[in-house]
Amino acid sequence: MKAIKPHLLALPDYPYTARQALIKLDQNESPYGLPPELKAELAARLEALPLNRYPEMHAERLVERIADFEGWPASGVVVGPGSNTLIAALVTAALRVLDVQPSFVHYKHVADLLGTPYRAVPLEEGFKLPVEGLLAALEEAETPGVFFLPNPHTPTGAFFVPERVQVLCEAAARHDWLMVLDEAYYQFAPSDLKRQALGQPHLAVLRTFSKAWGLAGARAGYLLASDEAARVVRHLMPPFGVPAPTVLAVELALEHPGYVTEAVEKVRRERERVYLELKAHPSWTVYPSHTNFLLVRTPDAAAAFEGLLKRGILVRRQDHIPGLEGAIRVTIGTPVENDAFLQAAFELAKEEKEGEGAASED
Numbered sequence: 001m002k003a004i005k006p007h008l009l010a011l012p013d014y015p016y017t018a019r020q021a022l023i024k025l026d027q028n029e030s031p032y033g034l035p036p037e038l039k040a041e042l043a044a045r046l047e048a049l050p051l052n053r054y055p056e057m058h059a060e061r062l063v064e065r066i067a068d069f070e071g072w073p074a075s076g077v078v079v080g081p082g083s084n085t086l087i088a089a090l091v092t093a094a095l096r097v098l099d100v101q102p103s104f105v106h107y108k109h110v111a112d113l114l115g116t117p118y119r120a121v122p123l124e125e126g127f128k129l130p131v132e133g134l135l136a137a138l139e140e141a142e143t144p145g146v147f148f149l150p151n152p153h154t155p156t157g158a159f160f161v162p163e164r165v166q167v168l169c170e171a172a173a174r175h176d177w178l179m180v181l182d183e184a185y186y187q188f189a190p191s192d193l194k195r196q197a198l199g200q201p202h203l204a205v206l207r208t209f210s211k212a213w214g215l216a217g218a219r220a221g222y223l224l225a226s227d228e229a230a231r232v233v234r235h236l237m238p239p240f241g242v243p244a245p246t247v248l249a250v251e252l253a254l255e256h257p258g259y260v261t262e263a264v265e266k267v268r269r270e271r272e273r274v275y276l277e278l279k280a281h282p283s284w285t286v287y288p289s290h291t292n293f294l295l296v297r298t299p300d301a302a303a304a305f306e307g308l309l310k311r312g313i314l315v316r317r318q319d320h321i322p323g324l325e326g327a328i329r330v331t332i333g334t335p336v337e338n339d340a341f342l343q344a345a346f347e348l349a350k351e352e353k354e355g356e357g358a359a360s361e362d
């Protein structure tokens with residue numbers, strides 16, 4: 001097709017394949033969502049919503065609410081239908097993109113779409129932040145650009161301590177980069193970096209309503225940035241792009257943040273329980289996590305994935321990522337869902353052992 005830029009025709013699909021399963025632990029969603037009384041209130045507000053009218057140009061009322069909630073100037077807040085869309089706007093604005101490897105796939109995906117120069121520095125042994133490598137990359141690049149750092153990190157679940165991140169923030173400022181701290185999972189970690197970013201024009205924070213808030217289906221995320229960066233990103237967002245029903249759902253959630261604290265507490269407790277139980281697995285290695293998911297190294301990711309799916313549990317394979325051979329990623333669900341996952345995981349271990357026994361008898 002000659003009408004299309006050739007590099008786009010050659011791009012691989014986004015690395016996600018939808019599969020049906022009873023227990024869905026593949027997208028790091030919250031197993032809880034809005035509590036029933038808030039759902040009823042949302043239904044009432046939706047009924048009164050004039051859907052024949054466009055929403056506001058850039059969700060201005062919601063921007064004010066988020067600014068109040070976060071203690072950030074409204075002029076530096078941008079809301080998008082999912083933080084993915086804000087990432088796309090940031091990459092569109094960037095002269096180049098710096099990332100770590102592995103990382104959240106969307107940064108590279110958009111850079112590839114747009115033909116933006118992209119470089120990723122591999123994490124160090126034990127999923128440690130490669131501070132030296134990143135300092136060199138920030139300094140050596142021909143021009144500055146946008147540096148994305150997901151913290152807590154995905155897909156490993158690691159948490160980079162603020163002191164080490166701070167070194168990179170200072171280097172980003174020194175070399176005129178915009179460093180975007182992607183805090184999609186910050187509620188599940190011991191601290192957040194927003195305070196560091198306030199008043200720092202070279203730092204921005206990206207957050208989402210898709211994880212701890214349990215609103216992945218509503219599609220909403222936001223950027224906290226300097227006025228200048230926010231203005232550019234806002235320009236790049238489609239006008240009237242945040243649907244009115246989404247605005248209602250998020251506004252309601254922001255009025256009742258207590259339900260999020262409760263849900264996060266339950267998920268953190270379950271994460272520790274599943275982590276400890278999985279440590280006893282004879283052939284899988286589980287990594288510590290500061291998110292709502294666990295990264296697990298198995299001898300064979302395809303066999304683990306299919307074996308779990310056969311038992312009604314959908315997880316996400318990560319073994320296509322260099323350095324994550326054999327890895328799967330499992331979202332923390334409800335206690336019942338997690339029990340089903342653990343049971344399936346240990347059944348697979350038993351099958352594996354029986355298979356080995358049968359093979360050695362042959």
Ligand SMILES: Cc1ncc(COP(=O)(O)O)c(C=O)c1O
Nearest residue numbers: 082083084104150184208210221
């Ligand atoms: C690190 C990170 N950033 C951003 C997102 C995108 O979130 P959303 O577009 O749902 O706001 C995700 C989703 O998985 C993520 O893991």
